[in-house]
Amino acid sequence: MAASKRVEEGARELSPLASLAARSAASYEPMPNGHEQVDLGLPPGELLDIHRRMLLLRRLEERIGQLYAMGEIGGFCHLYIGQEAVAVGMERATRSDDPVITAYRCHAHMVVRGVAPELVIGELLGKAEGVSGGKGGSMHMFDPARNFYGGHGIVGAQVPLGTGIAFALKYRKTDRVCVTYFGDGAISQGQVAEAFNMAALWKLPIVYVVENNQYGMGTAVDRASAVSALHKRGESFGIPGQEVDGMDPVAVERAGLTALKHARSGRGPVLLEMKTYRYRGHSMSDPALYRTREEVQKVRDERDPISRVAELLVSAGVVDADQLKAVDREIRATVMEAVAAAQAMPDADPAELMTDIYSGGS
Amino acid sequence: MAASKRVEEGARELSPLASLAARSAASYEPMPNGHEQVDLGLPPGELLDIHRRMLLLRRLEERIGQLYAMGEIGGFCHLYIGQEAVAVGMERATRSDDPVITAYRCHAHMVVRGVAPELVIGELLGKAEGVSGGKGGSMHMFDPARNFYGGHGIVGAQVPLGTGIAFALKYRKTDRVCVTYFGDGAISQGQVAEAFNMAALWKLPIVYVVENNQYGMGTAVDRASAVSALHKRGESFGIPGQEVDGMDPVAVERAGLTALKHARSGRGPVLLEMKTYRYRGHSMSDPALYRTREEVQKVRDERDPISRVAELLVSAGVVDADQLKAVDREIRATVMEAVAAAQAMPDADPAELMTDIYSGGS
Amino acid sequence: MREAIRDAMAEEMRRDESVFLMGEEVAEYEGAYKVSQGLLQEFGPERVVDTPITEAGFAGVGVGAAMMGLRPIVEFMTWNFAMQAIDQIVNSAAKTRYMSGGRLGLPVVFRGPNGAASQVAAQHSQDYGAWYAHVPGLKVVAPFDAADAKGLLTAAIRDPDPVVFLEHELLYGDTGQVPDGEHVAELGRARVVRPGRDVTLVSWSRGVSAVLAAAETLAGQDIEAEVIDLRTLRPLDRATVLGSVQRTHRIVCVEEGWPSCGIGAEVIATVSAEAFDALDAPPRRVSGAEVPMPYAAHLEALALPDVETVVRVAREVCYVDV
Amino acid sequence: MREAIRDAMAEEMRRDESVFLMGEEVAEYEGAYKVSQGLLQEFGPERVVDTPITEAGFAGVGVGAAMMGLRPIVEFMTWNFAMQAIDQIVNSAAKTRYMSGGRLGLPVVFRGPNGAASQVAAQHSQDYGAWYAHVPGLKVVAPFDAADAKGLLTAAIRDPDPVVFLEHELLYGDTGQVPDGEHVAELGRARVVRPGRDVTLVSWSRGVSAVLAAAETLAGQDIEAEVIDLRTLRPLDRATVLGSVQRTHRIVCVEEGWPSCGIGAEVIATVSAEAFDALDAPPRRVSGAEVPMPYAAHLEALALPDVETVVRVAREVCYVDV
Ligand SMILES: Cc1ncc(C[n+]2csc(CCOP(=O)(O)OP(=O)(O)O)c2C)c(N)n1
Ligand SMILES: Cc1ncc(C[n+]2csc(CCOP(=O)(O)OP(=O)(O)O)c2C)c(N)n1
Numbered sequence A, B: 001m002a003a004s005k006r007v008e009e010g011a012r013e014l015s016p017l018a019s020l021a022a023r024s025a026a027s028y029e030p031m032p033n034g035h036e037q038v039d040l041g042l043p044p045g046e047l048l049d050i051h052r053r054m055l056l057l058r059r060l061e062e063r064i065g066q067l068y069a070m071g072e073i074g075g076f077c078h079l080y081i082g083q084e085a086v087a088v089g090m091e092r093a094t095r096s097d098d099p100v101i102t103a104y105r106c107h108a109h110m111v112v113r114g115v116a117p118e119l120v121i122g123e124l125l126g127k128a129e130g131v132s133g134g135k136g137g138s139m140h141m142f143d144p145a146r147n148f149y150g151g152h153g154i155v156g157a158q159v160p161l162g163t164g165i166a167f168a169l170k171y172r173k174t175d176r177v178c179v180t181y182f183g184d185g186a187i188s189q190g191q192v193a194e195a196f197n198m199a200a201l202w203k204l205p206i207v208y209v210v211e212n213n214q215y216g217m218g219t220a221v222d223r224a225s226a227v228s229a230l231h232k233r234g235e236s237f238g239i240p241g242q243e244v245d246g247m248d249p250v251a252v253e254r255a256g257l258t259a260l261k262h263a264r265s266g267r268g269p270v271l272l273e274m275k276t277y278r279y280r281g282h283s284m285s286d287p288a289l290y291r292t293r294e295e296v297q298k299v300r301d302e303r304d305p306i307s308r309v310a311e312l313l314v315s316a317g318v319v320d321a322d323q324l325k326a327v328d329r330e331i332r333a334t335v336m337e338a339v340a341a342a343q344a345m346p347d348a349d350p351a352e353l354m355t356d357i358y359s360g361g362s
Numbered sequence C, D: 001m002r003e004a005i006r007d008a009m010a011e012e013m014r015r016d017e018s019v020f021l022m023g024e025e026v027a028e029y030e031g032a033y034k035v036s037q038g039l040l041q042e043f044g045p046e047r048v049v050d051t052p053i054t055e056a057g058f059a060g061v062g063v064g065a066a067m068m069g070l071r072p073i074v075e076f077m078t079w080n081f082a083m084q085a086i087d088q089i090v091n092s093a094a095k096t097r098y099m100s101g102g103r104l105g106l107p108v109v110f111r112g113p114n115g116a117a118s119q120v121a122a123q124h125s126q127d128y129g130a131w132y133a134h135v136p137g138l139k140v141v142a143p144f145d146a147a148d149a150k151g152l153l154t155a156a157i158r159d160p161d162p163v164v165f166l167e168h169e170l171l172y173g174d175t176g177q178v179p180d181g182e183h184v185a186e187l188g189r190a191r192v193v194r195p196g197r198d199v200t201l202v203s204w205s206r207g208v209s210a211v212l213a214a215a216e217t218l219a220g221q222d223i224e225a226e227v228i229d230l231r232t233l234r235p236l237d238r239a240t241v242l243g244s245v246q247r248t249h250r251i252v253c254v255e256e257g258w259p260s261c262g263i264g265a266e267v268i269a270t271v272s273a274e275a276f277d278a279l280d281a282p283p284r285r286v287s288g289a290e291v292p293m294p295y296a297a298h299l300e301a302l303a304l305p306d307v308e309t310v311v312r313v314a315r316e317v318c319y320v321d322v
């Protein structure tokens, strides 16, 4: 039923990046009836904000990659480089009291929520003041005060959790919406289907965002999913789905706003498929031999969200190349300071080994 | 994609029961392209066979219900009464070397496969010669020699198992197809979605049959499933689905033949939704207060598969009422003999407690 | 006992509107075992929620709701079906407080009947006590009588940590005194249900009834058994067990589940290490047979510990006619 | 050890065309930990099968394939993810031979790395040995060295019953002699890897390396420890352990996993009951800390048993400077 609903034409033109990026932007899929298109009205200041936020994520993750290579960070570490448009676009669409939950590739989602970069880095360094006290590491970071609920290492498990968060939002009769992220690999997990069914059955306020970065570890989407148009995965449950150019932060924001409005108004879940890409390996230990250098380079050249926004800013005369360089310098400095601050934190106390198992502190 | 495929019109007319039953027969859903309709050509003898097989299941289950009420059978016991057209119609469509697997409501599926009723009853009585040596009981019966693989108590778990059987059939390069049954409640289980995805991805030779008897225990379909047209549950995976009047054995057989042909030819899985009904409670201990007597009576009056076939046989002049009564007497006698034979079997030996844990016998 | 469990839930739902019940058939059907009778009527479908048959999914939904501060009671129709959800129970519920450095606690109760019922065979008769008791971050409760069922479930619902609450279908029909008014028992405390000086008999849940019967028989044979009901399997009340063994110098632990890596193994290993010098006889276990549960009634009876075996083993450790 | 596991699979696949490997990233990626290197190339995508990330589903597919007489090797990228599939492993695989009265056996191997790796934190570091060893119908193997990895895996693949094969990521890189040609070890047999007369030290998998190091240290302190590698956790080779304790009169069991209801509990409970009179000191356990595994390297180190603790406890049970 949802599959046969139709949306107004012309959504694509609304993104200022769309014309620039027309060669790679994916076409829009039907959205459910009754959605008004949100007029984003993007003054130059907003685009600058988008650019700055994405660049912070990029520089932060690059630095984390270096710290990992230097042996200062251990375990599994999954970088977000390439996917920045998704976290930034969705965050801009989301209210700060809307809870967010994702998997292990979570540094970016935390930082866009407003968690200080040094707390994230501190966690990666196993510091007492790390956002999880050094006990969680890269995959397990939480900040309930900022409505961020992790940071989960079991593929797909955060989807029922996010659905439960949405259940609580409805139970409490709030108008908040939970944004639940997962990957193209995760979408085949049975508990994701189970969660979809409950969310649709109970009309829960939730926006599911599948970050389709084309690979689950080394497996390309079409080797893992019988239908590779992942936004159709909600069809069997009547969940409206939309494909979005996940390399275009404005398209993401707009799709996010529409979807959030739908969910917030009590009409139940929406599934957004963000077509995106990760430039790095799955985790720091993955040489990514399952794809060619050329494939990665082509995306970097043609679809990189930061370059696309930068190009637009320059071509529209909002800023010039020098000003962008200055922004980059500033952000790099911010990241350096965050690293220094994190490195200066004390290590988690050995006595912490036996705390936080139960509420009493032990 | 599958959802948009169209099938030839007129399928309904092909069933001799369809006109009789037009008031209740569900309309056919699109089937995948490329299916030829199978011409069933039903000589009277075939209809008599269908009638006889369904009646055997009915009388057998009725007798099992009595034995349960008398305390001779224990544990959970789920009767098939009302659903006979599904097992019989599908069995007629299936080759005897096509493996079959189902859940705990399995007596009928075994018996249509050719397992002697006394072996089933013996199992229910905990006898040494019961089909599982008295160790499995009502829910756990297996007969690999007749290509019957259980008999499973965990809702949904048999669906990946059946998919694995299909995997083996393909691995061995056979032209056999696995028929995997499950309920309307089971269809929401995550592992069912996982299995659907793999079956579609790998084009496994499998026909999924959801016996939609309207309730999963006390829960009506639309309280458990966001989309109550269950044959659409494969859409997200590109699995063609069809709704079938599961109270019409000829419609079942025809749909089964078409689906089996599709799967046998290497084109992958099909999902058949059999709209059927159980007259008894979920298990022997369920008073079924979640529905009215009238609801049950109406189905019995209007859609009962055995009455429908009997009516057709009489109205077509194949047999008269007396002859049908004679058939019934004969079948009742068969069931009585089977019960007597089962009761005469020795109890499972106490030493059997510690055997069959591992292959060595212990 | 059925009513005791229902009353604990109802009273906590009245007291605290963040408490709700979810699971298969809990609302309109009032529970597959009629444990939630009347709850839908009193609290409505928003707080008594029928779920699809999707254990992994709805357990995760419960844990997610707890992340937002609700206090879900997640019913599994039986614990056998919770194997599908065990990843959410262990990885999402038990570990999150620790993984978050204490920033996120999860007040969720998972409950339902555990272990063997009557002739429901292998897939419906497993005892999961040992598995859950293995896991730090979980509390595991297994009450024997109605008063404890109510007091411990009330405590579990109020507890800020995930609690696994193991009921027993064959105890649901038992009747017993339940204190009037609010009744909260303490998690983590075993109870000496019958004092004695000759041998310590330890059990929990339905095992206690076999042990009490054995103690009665033994008393007629001049052996005074001390019977301990563990009540909570994690944290284990080691002090109560060790204290008893210091007095009796002998111990037999009785469990319905499989012995390998079971609760009995833990009790015996603890006593052996920490009360070695107090022991005057080998510490012993009586347990369910190491087989998937058979269907046939007479085989099933052989697979479960019986009073005679408990008596025999107790006499053996007392070195009577051995 | 990586190569030993690979070779066992490759040789069995050559020998028997019903053997195949399935799991996440086993084919094109050649294994997340590179255990299946070269297998896709040699055997093709029909026998080396990449699956979607659907543990419950593909474990079930493996069990179903075994129902038809294939011999699937189901790889879990790590055992942590097998919690999602544990219902299929236990209810469908372990119990079916029994439930069918012996009519249907399931020759399936489930394998992958188990327990803690390096700083991968709580959800990726659990040791599942005790859970699986609890379950009749399963055989559970946990090899320490390369030769055993090959010999035991070969035996597991040939075994007609479901086998849980627990590898250890931190052992994958270890090198060791593997006998030339076909090498099949017997399931269910422990091995005395170092004889000694003063104290029995029991472990398995990576725990053996800490224990061997401790034995070396102890030897320098005039304590001759006998080191036993259990190799198979179910069935447990009780005879070898009991025989050793009859000689040494002391036992320490060392495990990386959580102690409650662990393998150590089973070993100690067995010894206490069956070799009570032989014991000259309390039987002791050294185990992982009872916490979800922390991320920070220095906390993680504290959470795992170390050589010093093994030495200290061994000296304690020998009553040296206590
Ligand atoms: C249940 C489970 N199975 C397997 C893994 C191992 N694993 C971690 S990430 C991953 C790939 C997930 O891919 P995707 O969902 O596309 O997310 P992405 O990494 O691309 O962001 C796998 C298989 C896991 N963590 N959990
Ligand atoms: C995983 C699991 N959850 C719950 C149950 C309890 N249970 C047994 S049958 C059943 C209802 C299944 O309904 P459906 O799939 O429609 O099959 P039907 O009984 O109607 O044939 C439930 C909830 C179970 N056996 N397994």
Ligand SMILES: [Mg+2]
Pocket: A183, A184, A185, A211, A212, A213, A214, A215, A216, A217
């Ligand atoms: Mg991906």
Ligand SMILES: [Mg+2]
Pocket: B183, B184, B185, B211, B212, B213, B214, B215, B216, B217
């Ligand atoms: Mg049903």
